[in-house]
Amino acid sequence: xxSEAPALIGSSGDSLREAFGKALSxxxxxxxxxxxxxxxxxxxxxxxxxxxSHPERFLQFGIxxxxxxxxxxxxxxxxxxxxxxxFAVFCLRAVEQARLSLAYCKRNAMxxxxxxxxxxxxxxxxxxxxxxxxxxxxxxGMTVISPADPIETALATRAILEFDGPVYMxxxxxxxxxVFGDDHTFEIGKGRIVRGGNDVTIVACGVExxxxxxxxxxxxxxxxxxRVVNMATIKPIDAVLLERCAKETGAIVTAExxxxxxxxxxxxxxxxxxxxxxxIEFVGVKDVFGASGExxxxxxxxxxxSKSIAEAARRAIARKGRM
Numbered sequence: 001x002x003s004e005a006p007a008l009i010g011s012s013g014d015s016l017r018e019a020f021g022k023a024l025s026x027x028x029x030x031x032x033x034x035x036x037x038x039x040x041x042x043x044x045x046x047x048x049x050x051x052x053s054h055p056e057r058f059l060q061f062g063i064x065x066x067x068x069x070x071x072x073x074x075x076x077x078x079x080x081x082x083x084x085x086x087f088a089v090f091c092l093r094a095v096e097q098a099r100l101s102l103a104y105c106k107r108n109a110m111x112x113x114x115x116x117x118x119x120x121x122x123x124x125x126x127x128x129x130x131x132x133x134x135x136x137x138x139x140x141g142m143t144v145i146s147p148a149d150p151i152e153t154a155l156a157t158r159a160i161l162e163f164d165g166p167v168y169m170x171x172x173x174x175x176x177x178x179v180f181g182d183d184h185t186f187e188i189g190k191g192r193i194v195r196g197g198n199d200v201t202i203v204a205c206g207v208e209x210x211x212x213x214x215x216x217x218x219x220x221x222x223x224x225x226x227r228v229v230n231m232a233t234i235k236p237i238d239a240v241l242l243e244r245c246a247k248e249t250g251a252i253v254t255a256e257x258x259x260x261x262x263x264x265x266x267x268x269x270x271x272x273x274x275x276x277x278x279x280i281e282f283v284g285v286k287d288v289f290g291a292s293g294e295x296x297x298x299x300x301x302x303x304x305x306s307k308s309i310a311e312a313a314r315r316a317i318a319r320k321g322r323m
Contacts, residue, residue, distance in 0.1 A: 016172035017114040019150035021046025023157040024083065025053045031161050033081040035059055037068050045085040045114040046171065069094040072109045073101030081108060081161065088113035088129035088170065095135050102166040103141045109167075110160045111136075116146075116170045117257030118290050118298040119207055128290035134262025136168040137235045143188065144235040146170040146256075146264075148209035149179040152232060155186035163188060170206060174295045177210045179230070191238035193245075197225035200313045201245040201252050205231050205264050207295075208255040208283070208304065215309035226313055234264050239271045246276040251316035253281045255309050257299075260284035279319035281312035 014022070028034055028050060035057045042048040042058075051058045061068040065086055072082040091098070091113045102109045113132060120128045137144045143165060147153040153171060160167045179194065194209070195216050204212040209230045216226040227249055231238065246252060252272065254265035265282040272278065285302050299305045 013178060014150040015174055016153045016176050017046035019153040020112060020157055020171045021049040023154040025049040027158060027161060028054045031081060035075060035080050035082050037061060037072055037082055037084045039063055039065050039068055039086040041086060047085050065090045065094040066097050069097035070101045073105055073107045076107035076109045083110045083112060085112050088116035088132045089127050091132060092129060092135060099139050103139045107166060108164055111168045112171060114171045115173045118302060119172045119174050119257055119295050121295045122292050124292035125289035130259045130285050133234055133258050143167045145233050146206040147232050148206060148230050149176050151180045151184050152186055159186055159188050172207060179210050189233050189236050191229050191231045191241040193227060194230050195228040197227035198249055199225045200317050201227040201229055201249045202255060202309060202313060203229045203231050203252060203268055204255040205234060207257050211306045212255050212309055214306035218310045219313055231264060234267050237267045237271050239275060242268060242271050243275040246272055246278045250320050251279045253283060253312045253316050255283040257304060258284050259287055261287055279316045281316045283309050283312050
């Protein structure tokens with residue numbers, strides 16, 4: 001069972017992509033079969049650190065994501081450990097190859113996608129992948145991860161290299177706030193309670209975890225005690241923890257930098273429908289494309305900010321008596 005821990009919201013530091021790139025470079029000697037595949041954007045995904053430290057194991061494919069994804073399957077078939085890196089929106093053009101060359105063949109290959117969601121910011125709606133979790137979560141056998149801060153991203157990087165099977169992991173473009181201390185632990189498939197409370201549970205992933213903690217702090221000023229769960233693994237979802245939270249708090253809010261359709265919210269709702277149904281409110285992008293702007297401004301504009309999360313929590317609590 002995931003343990004409760006005090007929330008730590010620190011100042012902005014490394015982006016998740018930089019945390020991933022540094023961790024990957026640091027782990028390379030420990031994983032001698034590790035190879036990194038790039039689609040001409042190493043500076044944007046963080047793997048420029050690996051390119052500098054281990055150039056002989058860095059494979060440049062140019063702007064050919066479908067070929068890169070298929071090649072990862074071949075590399076895994078001969079015993080190497082390929083890590084495919086590109087922007088999340090470009091992973092969408094290679095879903096077929098990820099499905100057939102990786103998941104269908106049960107290859108041990110990792111896809112790490114930078115620039116997901118509104119976190120992309122000024123690049124605008126065409127570059128903001130708001131459906132990638134849904135696409136990859138629906139592929140049989142694909143594990144899907146979205147870490148919350150640089151500390152967890154580094155831990156998740158090790159975890160996916162030790163994992164057996166295809167993985168899709170999100171990182172992020174913007175400087176990320178610290179949520180966890182140096183003693184944080186990470187396990188694929190396990191959620192973690194980062195703030196206690198018994199009135200409502202906020203289940204969040206990625207950059208929304210820090211905003212969820214802020215929302216809980218605002219709610220506390222009004223006497224509402226919100227539990228915050230970091231659900232870094234979206235597939236397989238931690239059904240045991242979700243059932244416990246539903247029973248103990250009676251209402252759920254999900255928060256994600258993604259379309260509300262098919263992502264974390266869908267995974268949570270599917271899980272609780274089978275175990276302990278309760279009121280659920282969904283915080284995320286409401287089935288529209290994004291826009292150009294700074295990430296925090298976009299979060300407010302599209303209803304992903306801490307204020308929106310707090311409002312959703314109040315709605316979920318109000319619905320408790322109507323179930």
